[in-house]
Amino acid sequence: MTARPALEAASRPPPLGENAGEKLAAVLNPLLGDTFAFARRLRELHGVCDELGDLATASLLDGWLEAAEGRLWSLRAMLEGGAG
Template sequence: MKKPTRKSAAAKGATLKGKQHAPLATPTDLDARATRDISGVMNAILADVFALYLKTKNFHWHMSGPHFRDYHLMLDEQADQLFAMTDPIAERIRKVGGDTLRSIGHIARLQRVSDNDAEYVEPSDMLAELREDNKTLAARLREAHGVCDERHDLSTASLIEVWIDETERRTWFLFESSRRGDSSGH
């Protein structure tokens, strides 16, 4: 009779540090193609939301000028709203049987929102850039909604509808905040 052996602490640590082969495929009634398509489109959305969150915080931290307080507070509120989207997006991806983002590098590979690393950006340019980024995000959310509709994922589509509305609201506020006070508009 062979005596059972205990794994050494070093062996246990190696297992934890190395790749584990635990199955992460969450059971779902969606087929593999639906899981792949929904996960793919929503991971791209998640990467964009993280990138837009950080850009919004960047502009919030570096805001200046006579409207500092108003813009600073608005961008903080918008960043909070973007960050609040991240966990529900990632959890939906997992619920439909997919894998989601794992690192900053993964976000960088998938994001379509351009970074802005400029040392100084005029407040009006910040608002304009964020307005366009949010407008583009709304369009991408609509595309993702179409994928979810095609694959009969009503739950993700329902969440996307709320996020489209929130994104349109951010776009609207950024637009109105950047208009001149006269009747000629922007």
């Protein structure tokens, strides 16, 4: 019976404190930059595939690019929400 309160306490996230927005930005900004660079590289590779007529690889890159752009949107939304 003593394990239950300990498990409940462990399952609660710790409070972020007063500077939660700064902490969030410190974690998310590098991730945003890396994801932006990844998406930019995917676009470059897609252009190479287009030049070479490689539709299969271009299609694969389309899916990855769509996912990366979704992550960019989510990260920006989290940063904007955390700043306010």
